[in-house]
Amino acid sequence: MGEKRITFRLSDAFRLGYDNVRRRFNRAFLNVAAIALGIAFFSTLSLTDAILRFNSPKESGLVIEGYQYGLVLVSFVVCAVSITNSMLIAVYERCREIGTMKCLGALDQHVLKLFLAESIILALLGGVLGFGTGFLALVLVCIFMGFRALSIPPSTLLLLLGKVTLLSLALSMLATIYPAYKAAKLDPVEALRYEV
Amino acid sequence: MRSDVIIETRDLARYYVLGGEVIKAVDGVSLKVYRGEYLSIVGPSGAGKTTLFNLIGGLDRPTRGKVIIDEVDISELDAYELAWLRCRKIGYIFQTFNLIPTLTALENVALPTIFAGVPRDEGMRKAEMLLKSVGLGDRLNHKPSELSAGQQQRVAIARAIVNDPDIILADEPTGNLDFQTGREIIKLLKELNRKRGVTVIAATHDLKMIEVSDRVVFMRDGRIERIERMGV
Ligand SMILES: Nc1ncnc2c1ncn2[C@@H]1O[C@H](COP(=O)(O)OP(=O)(O)OP(=O)(O)O)[C@@H](O)[C@H]1O
Ligand SMILES: [Mg+2]
Numbered sequence: 001m002g003e004k005r006i007t008f009r010l011s012d013a014f015r016l017g018y019d020n021v022r023r024r025f026n027r028a029f030l031n032v033a034a035i036a037l038g039i040a041f042f043s044t045l046s047l048t049d050a051i052l053r054f055n056s057p058k059e060s061g062l063v064i065e066g067y068q069y070g071l072v073l074v075s076f077v078v079c080a081v082s083i084t085n086s087m088l089i090a091v092y093e094r095c096r097e098i099g100t101m102k103c104l105g106a107l108d109q110h111v112l113k114l115f116l117a118e119s120i121i122l123a124l125l126g127g128v129l130g131f132g133t134g135f136l137a138l139v140l141v142c143i144f145m146g147f148r149a150l151s152i153p154p155s156t157l158l159l160l161l162g163k164v165t166l167l168s169l170a171l172s173m174l175a176t177i178y179p180a181y182k183a184a185k186l187d188p189v190e191a192l193r194y195e196v
Numbered sequence: 197m198r199s200d201v202i203i204e205t206r207d208l209a210r211y212y213v214l215g216g217e218v219i220k221a222v223d224g225v226s227l228k229v230y231r232g233e234y235l236s237i238v239g240p241s242g243a244g245k246t247t248l249f250n251l252i253g254g255l256d257r258p259t260r261g262k263v264i265i266d267e268v269d270i271s272e273l274d275a276y277e278l279a280w281l282r283c284r285k286i287g288y289i290f291q292t293f294n295l296i297p298t299l300t301a302l303e304n305v306a307l308p309t310i311f312a313g314v315p316r317d318e319g320m321r322k323a324e325m326l327l328k329s330v331g332l333g334d335r336l337n338h339k340p341s342e343l344s345a346g347q348q349q350r351v352a353i354a355r356a357i358v359n360d361p362d363i364i365l366a367d368e369p370t371g372n373l374d375f376q377t378g379r380e381i382i383k384l385l386k387e388l389n390r391k392r393g394v395t396v397i398a399a400t401h402d403l404k405m406i407e408v409s410d411r412v413v414f415m416r417d418g419r420i421e422r423i424e425r426m427g428v
Pocket of ligand 2: 246247367
């Protein structure tokens with residue numbers, strides 16, 4: 001029967017994922033907001049840390065305490081749980097859709113790929129939004145408190161942006177892996193019988 | 197050399213066990229489907245039509261018996277080959293259309309070409325051509341929710357044939373349509389059958405939808421009651 005090739009190009013996964021994020025924006029936005037919240041918290045803290053390090057004299061003793069990073073960690077866990085939850089609901093909502101795709105030739109791994117592509121899109125949106133929010137929050141606080149001419153080296157900022165991106169990717173993908181796996185393993189016969 | 201028989205089921209059975217009770221959804225169906233024929237499967241609700249389709253399409257595994265498509269026993273296929281079968285050899289049409297709600301008509305039709313590895317513009321071009329051929333040239337960028345039931349089923353038909361399958365499995369394609377629209381859909385299926393030589397198997401419980409068939413299989417309680425050849 002010739003070459004039996006079944007594929008799902010990465011570009012298609014991202015395009016379909018993007019379509020889904022765009023057209024079901026309400027649900028996607030909750031996930032983006034969850035990521036952004038955690039990331040904003042982390043960004044503000046890291047930026048404050050940088051400002052203190054570069055602008056206040058060593059002996060002033062102003063530092064970020066370890067427990068504050070502990071709080072960030074807790075907020076990440078809360079974010080992840082809420083993303084997992086909302087993704088699981090999305091899997092049930094899209095049950096028929098997933099069953100249909102499998103009927104049209106999608107493999108389990110393709111469904112997984114689609115959900116992970118979506119999670120990467122959410123992560124990037126959430127990461128950027130979170131970093132922006134965190135940065136803005138800090139600027140506002142500085143203005144409000146009357147601090148001026150505080151500087152952070154651009155290299156530090158860039159490094160932080162990189163860190164934030166990686167963090168939001170890890171957060172989002174970690175939170176999505178279980179729902180994505182469930183989606184991939186859906187039995188198409190059951191999925192198509194399922195009434196929404 | 198290709199045989200005249202495109203699908204054969206041999207003593208095919210699928211039982212479900214539900215609370216200790218065995219439900220014989222399909223129970224010993226032996227059937228030969230010939231290349232290029234239009235076969236209707238008629239039976240009351242619960243007769244096992246959908247279960248039979250799921251077995252033929254390799255979506256479900258039989259309790260007993262075999263499905264042979266183009267002389268290949270599909271129980272011997274791995275996940276890749278089964279996906280290939282569903283993608284390129286069989287086109288599905290459902291009672292509930294099952295279009296992806298977030299995609300436009302054009303994107304829905306092009307979807308199976310993605311899995312078939314067809315380059316994107318080629319897939320889109322083909323999808324557009326097919327949508328035009330089913331009379332939806334002016335609805336390319338509409339979402340399913342913006343289309344009537346009959347239009348949605350036309351999109352689904354275009355999607356089912358986009359990878360040039362040899363077989364179309366249509367499970368009550370007119371079940372959610374009014375009589376007139378249903379007739380048009382059946383006419384369209386018959387046309388595909390005649391012009392492209394696609395083998396069509398259509399399940400229905402509406403006797404008004406079977407006159408286009410070459411043969412009609414009557415099913416009840418998971419078994420074939422009788423097979424009738426339609427006069428020409
Ligand atoms: N997953 C399942 N678990 C238990 N029983 C099932 C399952 N799927 C189908 N059945 C049973 O198998 C029998 C055949 O069902 P099937 O859906 O194949 O019938 P059908 O001919 O397609 O009916 P309809 O015209 O209503 O679509 C029914 O009695 C049904 O209740
Ligand atoms: Mg049925």
